[in-house]
Amino acid sequence: MDQIETKRLLLRKLIASDAVRIEKLAGDYDVAKTTLNIPHPYPEGSASDFIESRHRAEEKKSIAAFAIVEKESQLFIGLINLNLSAPHSRGELAYWIGKDYWRKGYGTEAVEALIAYGFQVLHLHKIYAASFISNPGSWRVMEKAGLKYEGTLRQHVARLGEFHDLVYYGLLKEAYEDGLNREIALKD
Ligand SMILES: CC(C)(COP(=O)(O)OP(=O)(O)OC[C@H]1O[C@@H](n2cnc3c(N)ncnc32)[C@H](O)[C@@H]1OP(=O)(O)O)[C@@H](O)C(=O)NCCC(=O)NCCS
Numbered sequence: 626m627d628q629i630e631t632k633r634l635l636l637r638k639l640i641a642s643d644a645v646r647i648e649k650l651a652g653d654y655d656v657a658k659t660t661l662n663i664p665h666p667y668p669e670g671s672a673s674d675f676i677e678s679r680h681r682a683e684e685k686k687s688i689a690a691f692a693i694v695e696k697e698s699q700l701f702i703g704l705i706n707l708n709l710s711a712p713h714s715r716g717e718l719a720y721w722i723g724k725d726y727w728r729k730g731y732g733t734e735a736v737e738a739l740i741a742y743g744f745q746v747l748h749l750h751k752i753y754a755a756s757f758i759s760n761p762g763s764w765r766v767m768e769k770a771g772l773k774y775e776g777t778l779r780q781h782v783a784r785l786g787e788f789h790d791l792v793y794y795g796l797l798k799e800a801y802e803d804g805l806n807r808e809i810a811l812k813d
Pocket residue numbers: 655656657659660661719720721722723726727728729730731732733734755756757760761762763765766769
């Protein structure tokens with residue numbers, strides 16, 4: 626399945642022309658600062674390499690990565706992926722949305738869709754995610770999407786000159802199937 630449609634979003638595979646929007650939106654310090662991996666400042670021209678590396682990882686089945694497109698404007702607005710661990714049948718969620726699109730419910734809508742994809746299409750056993758404790762936008766998205774708090778790793782990562790506590794949230798397939806999450810019927 627190459628794309629997932631929600632009420633307001635289209636999650637589709639990354640394409641080369643997404644590079645321009647990735648550099649513009651992820652180049653914003655406010656977007657990069659609460660992620661573990663977005664470089665800051667964003668090196669000019671490097672989003673194309675990033676997209677290619679995502680495609681290679683997809684071929685190896687170590688990731689399921691999607692561009693988030695706002696249906697109304699048809700614009701690329703962010704990225705979401707599941708880092709996959711086949712031996713454990715586990716996926717780790719990671720996501721960012723461009724700042725102009727925050728607080729419209731898009732983060733929650735994209736995460737709910739990828740959870741449905743992870744359990745219904747990839748047949749994962751567990752989906753989890755980590756966020757800085759200082760990033761309520763991210764852990765609220767997890768809570769709203771049905772993930773449960775599992776614990777905190779204190780001052781676990783150094784990012785842009787500061788140490789951060791990481792909170793972990795997770796959702797097991799059995800809880801998902803018990804209806805803790807809204808059922809999302811995925812179309813082929
Ligand atoms: C985290 C992020 C994806 C949230 O996306 P979003 O589309 O704004 O999230 P939603 O609109 O679905 O909001 C979900 C909940 O979080 C709350 N929220 C969002 N941003 C918030 C903020 N900065 N502070 C406090 N609460 C926030 C919303 O109010 C909502 O809760 P509510 O319904 O109880 O009011 C977005 O802020 C982002 O991309 N941040 C930078 C990158 C990042 O941190 N990624 C996650 C790394 S783990």
